[in-house]
Ligand SMILES: Nc1ncnc2c1ncn2[C@@H]1O[C@H](COP(=O)(O)OP(=O)(O)OP(=O)(O)O)[C@@H](O)[C@H]1O
């Protein structure tokens with residue numbers, strides 16, 4: 043019955059309630075949509091991180107990541123990939139030979155990371171082959187094909203079929219100069235990656251480095267789904283305890299960190315919005331209590347105890363806040379769904395995002411967990427907002443409140 | 449049977465610069481089934497006395513005993529609870545919760561007493577019929593006349609089965625027809641169900657209906673007459 047009275051009380055002063063309700067709805071909507079936007083952005087970044095850059099899991103020689111020396115190779119590449127492919131969650135495992143080198147065109151040069159791959163297997167692990175702007179994925183060129191990023195192509199001023207010269211030092215310390223021909227040019231959403239990463243065939247590079255086909259620097263593992271990551275990580279670590287087995291979040295800590303910190307920053311953001319709304323709600327409820335002084339005095343006179351008075355006002359505040367919150371969430375969900383197919387184009391301001399590997403079109407994602415958390419936060423805000431007005435009500439002296447002032 | 453016994457009750461307001469001796473040494477007893485009016489000029493202490501009888505205000509000195517309980521010693525929620533179970537109130541105005549219907553307003557007190565829904569429903573209907581509002585149970589206060597609202601207040605006061613009902617100028621805002629009507633209902637409840645009423649008033653027509661008239665002046669009892 044207290045709930046029912048509290049709910050009806052909200053609608054006594056419709057205008058005032060609707061004003062504060064709209065403010066809450068607007069604030070929550072802004073927070074929700076903002077959350078969906080960043081969540082979408084981060085999810086896309088993670089997807090890029092997994093599909094294009096890091097895959098789910100990578101395996102290296104123990105010291106390789108701190109010091110990417112070509113001599114820190116693993117000499118049982120085929121045996122390892124064969125074994126890993128048999129694990130339940132694994133979709134594909136690609137072995138790579140990696141070397142830092144200089145690439146030069148007729149005009150200029152640049153430092154790059156050469157990744158030697160088997161294109162047919164690599165296609166199943168990363169999606170670079172789908173991100174070609176022109177040319178083909180290490181095909182269409184008979185000898186020494188190379189695939190480079192668009193950014194690097196611009197810098198070197200080369201096109202498909204242009205010749206580039208690679209300078210590198212092999213495992214014996216000998217300097218090698220080899221010419222490659224551009225087979226294809228790719229573009230990801232990460233310009234730094236595009237400028238610094240090139241792909242060649244494993245067979246072409248191993249020979250140059252004086253390594254065998256089995257001597258590899260990296261194995262990239264793609265899983266069937268994100269869920270299997272912990273299990274697979276444990277399995278591989280178990281099987282190869284002397285190897286360095288890492289997840290994408292460890293390989294790309296800046297991306298992993300964004301995911302981890304997102305929840306916290308969303309909480310803070312939502313917290314600030316709700317904190318601002320708190321004062322509006324307190325004010326509204328204080329007015330409601332003060333104009334109802336006589337009625338509250340009467341209720342206390344006829345036997346409504348303090349707990350009931352407090353509960354009634356608390357219910358009223360929470361329901362007021364929650365109504366606004368739910369309206370805000372619904373509008374937020376509506377907008378999120380509207381834009382989740384269409385995307386929000388940031389290309390006007392997108393240069394900086396692109397540099398950091400973020401897509402310029404963001405598809406907001408609805409996160410039900412977060413909506414639920416927002417509901418909880420709104421309820422807490424309502425509760426906090428009710429404390430001061432309820433205290434005011436409890437301090438009323440029924441005999442004085444009822445006295446008719448003319 | 450004695451329902452109220454007050455001894456040497458004094459109330460001094462000294463929150464302003466001048467001390468006000470609102471009630472000055474009053475001793476009274478009220479028996480079950482009384483129909484008593486408290487009269488006196490404005491400022492004579494009627495409201496102050498009724499508030500103390502109802503446990504809304506503490507006397508500065510003296511004792512107020514209701515049934516077996518010395519309520520001057522009760523504090524906080526114990527006092528509120530005592531009021532809920534023992535005393536019915538009818539005020540001059542602001543008696544009802546405007547967002548609730550006549551039925552819900554009456555039911556609310558019983559709800560607070562923890563009475564079962566089925567029993568509440570039955571009793572509410574009886575009570576509202578007995579104050580002549582059997583056909584208006586689902587009306588909100590705003591849809592009722594002043595007299596009808598006061599009748600709902602009487603039904604609400606009765607709902608908790610109190611030992612007595614205190615009414616401070618219950619007819620002050622009513623026209624003469626509604627006043628007569630309310631008084632008739634109160635008288636009927638008094639006669640048929642032995643409900644104890646203690647009310648203050650300025651209205652001579654109301655005073656005439658009372659069986660006992662206590663006249664106050666400057667916080668003291670000027671006269672206490674029982675009509676035969
Ligand atoms: N809270 C208060 N603080 C100070 N003085 C008060 C207070 N309440 C009442 N008084 C004073 O106490 C005296 C008695 O007041 P009370 O309201 O009991 O009179 P009353 O007989 O009910 O008058 P009326 O017929 O006008 O209602 C008055 O002089 C009044 O000014």
Ligand SMILES: [Mg+2]
Pocket residue numbers: 494495496616
């Ligand atoms: Mg008075």
